[in-house]
Amino acid sequence: MALVQQRAGLLKGRSRKELPAADLKAALERIEHLASATKGPLEIQAMRSIFREILSGTQSTLRETRVAYLGPEFTYSHLAAIERFGQSATLVPVATIAAVFEAVERGHADFGMVPIENSTDGRVADALECLSRSPVQMCGEVPLRIRHCLLANCQGDEIKRIYSKRQPLSQCRNWLSQNLPEIPQVEVASSADAARLAASESGAAAIASEQAGINHGVAVLVRGIEDNQDNVTRFAVIGLKSGKKTGHDKTSLVFEIDHQPGALADAMGIFKRQRLNMTWIESFPLPGQRGRYLFFVEFQGHASELRARRALAALAKRATRLTVLGSYAQAEPIG
Numbered sequence: 286m287a288l289v290q291q292r293a294g295l296l297k298g299r300s301r302k303e304l305p306a307a308d309l310k311a312a313l314e315r316i317e318h319l320a321s322a323t324k325g326p327l328e329i330q331a332m333r334s335i336f337r338e339i340l341s342g343t344q345s346t347l348r349e350t351r352v353a354y355l356g357p358e359f360t361y362s363h364l365a366a367i368e369r370f371g372q373s374a375t376l377v378p379v380a381t382i383a384a385v386f387e388a389v390e391r392g393h394a395d396f397g398m399v400p401i402e403n404s405t406d407g408r409v410a411d412a413l414e415c416l417s418r419s420p421v422q423m424c425g426e427v428p429l430r431i432r433h434c435l436l437a438n439c440q441g442d443e444i445k446r447i448y449s450k451r452q453p454l455s456q457c458r459n460w461l462s463q464n465l466p467e468i469p470q471v472e473v474a475s476s477a478d479a480a481r482l483a484a485s486e487s488g489a490a491a492i493a494s495e496q497a498g499i500n501h502g503v504a505v506l507v508r509g510i511e512d513n514q515d516n517v518t519r520f521a522v523i524g525l526k527s528g529k530k531t532g533h534d535k536t537s538l539v540f541e542i543d544h545q546p547g548a549l550a551d552a553m554g555i556f557k558r559q560r561l562n563m564t565w566i567e568s569f570p571l572p573g574q575r576g577r578y579l580f581f582v583e584f585q586g587h588a589s590e591l592r593a594r595r596a597l598a599a600l601a602k603r604a605t606r607l608t609v610l611g612s613y614a615q616a617e618p619i620g
Contacts, residue, residue, distance in 0.1 A: 350374040353388035354398040355381070359477045359497040365427045365520040366398040368619050382411040386419045389523055397523040398427070404517045405456045408567050408581075412521065416539065416610055417569070417579055423537050423611030425522030430620035433457050433511045436483050436503040437490035445488035446471050448479035453492040459512040477501075517618050527588070528613035534587040535564060537610040542603060544576050552580075552603055559596040561586055579606075587612045 352370050355362040356378020366376050377394055379385055385397040401412045416423070433453050437444055446469050447454075447461070454461070454470050461470065468490075473479050477500075479491035484501040491503065498505050528534070542548045556563055565583035586593045588609050601607050 350396070351377055351394040352396045352398060353377045353379050353385045353394035355379065355385060355400070355475075357475060357477045359480070359494060359500045360475045361429060361431060361494060361518060362398055362400060362520065363477075364494060364496060365400075365429045365518075368429065369398065369425065369427050369520075369522060370396070382409070383415055386415045386421060386523065389421050389525065390419060395524065396424070397421070398520050399523060400518050401521045402519050402565070402567075403431075403452065403456070404515060405511075405513045406452055408569075410569070413567065413569050413579075413581060414572075416521075416523075416537075416581075417608075419523075421523045421525060422527045423521050423613055424524045424526060424528040425613045426535070426616050427520040427522065428517050428616055428618040429520060430618050431456070431511060431516045431518050432494065432509055432620065433492050433516075434495050434498060434505045435490055435507040435510055436480055436493055436498040437506050438484065438502075438504055439488060439490075441465075441506055443488055444468055444490045446486075447490045447492060448473050448482045449492035450474065450476050450479065453479075456516055457492055457510050457512060460510040464507075464510075522613070523611075527609075527611040530587040530589055530612070531614045533615050534612050535583055535585055535615045536588045536593060536612040537565075537581065537583045538597070538600075539579050539581050539606075539608050539610060540600060540604040541571075541577065541579050541606040543605060544578075548603070549580070552600060555596050555599045555603075556582075556584055559592040559599075561592060561596055581610075585615070 350370060352366050352374050354366045354376060357363075358378060363376065363378065366374075370376070377388065379388060382399050385399050388394040389397045399412045399415070400409045401416075402408050433456060444465065447465065448471050451472050453476050454472065473482065476491070476493035477497050480493040480497040480501040480503050483489045483491035484503045490506070491498075492510070495505055495508065540552070542552055561584045563582060563584045565581070567581040569579045569581060571577040571579060584593070588594070588597065589612070597607070597609065
C-alpha cells in the first residue's frame with residue numbers, strides 16, 4: 286500500500302496543466318508490479334482490479350479522462366475500457382467503431398477503445414478501415430480474454446430463442462450445435478442488448494458476459510461456452526499521440542505496394558534483414574478497387590529505434606503508401 290501512496294503523491298505533485306491527457310502506461314506497469322508482488326488470500330486478478338481503481342481515482346482528481354468505446358455498457362469493449370482506464374474515467378458509449386474514431390479526432394474524447402482482431406474470428410474490418418484513413422494513432426493495446434456465458438431467467442429446456450451479436454454466436458457455434466441445436470439464434474447489435482432482451486422476454490436467452498447478466502438481472506446458466514478456451518479479442522487504444530518507448534513495445538503500420546510478382550515478398554524481406562519480429566500481418570482489399578490491397582503489419586520494437594527507422598525508410602522506398610499507425614507497450618492477455 287505504501288507504493289500506491291507513493292504513486293498518488295507523485296501525481297498530486299503535478300498540476301492539471303502539466304499532467305498528460307491520461308497516458309496510463311506507467312500506472313499500468315505499477316499495477317502489474319503491485320499485483321504480482323502482493324502476498325495474500327486474494328487472487329492476482331482481484332488485486333489488479335483494486336490497484337487499478339485506486340490509481341484511476343487518483344488520476345480523475347487531477348484531470349478528467351474521457352474514453353469513447355463501442356457501446357452500450359457491459360459490452361466487451363466497455364470491459365476493455367474499464368481494464369485499461371478504470372471506472373473513475375469518464376467512459377462514453379458510442380454506436381459504431383467509426384464514431385469512436387470521430388470522437389477522438391474531434392477532441393470529444395482523449396482516447397478510444399476499438400476491437401481490431403479476435404483469435405477465433407480474425408480481423409475486425411471496420412476498425413482496420415478506420416485506422417487506414419484516420420489521423421489518430423494507436424497508443425496501447427488491451428488483449429482481453431473473452432468468456433461467453435449463456436444467460437436466461439428460465440431453465441435450459443424452456444429457451445425459445447437465443448440473442449447475441451454475430452461474433453459471440455460464431456465463437457460459440459460448436460457448443461450451440463451440440464447443446465441447443467434446435468433453438469433459433471437471433472443477431473442483435475451488441476451482447477449487452479442481448480442480455481437486456483433476455484431480461485425482458487419470456488423464453489429468451491443471451492450469449493454475453495457475466496457482467497452484462499449481472500447488470501440486467503439475468504442469471505448465468507452456463508459459463509465458458511466459447512469453443513476456443515483461449516478466445517482473446519485484442520482492443521486498440523487510440524489517441525492523438527503514439528505511445529512512448531518502454532523497451533517492450535510493438536509498432537503497427539499500414540502500407541500499399543505495386544501489384545507485381547514478388548513485391549510483397551520483397552517488402553517482408555526488409556523486416557527480416559533488420560531482425561524485426563513480425564507479430565501480425567493482415568491484407569485488406571481497398572473498396573471498389575479490384576486488385577489493390579492494404580497490408581497491416583505489426584512488429585516488435587518502437588518506431589523510434591534504429592532498426593525500426595531503417596526498416597521504415599527502406600519500406601517507404603518500395604511502397605506507394607506507408608503510414609505508421611503508432612507504437613505502444615506490448616500487453617499480455619487479461620482475464
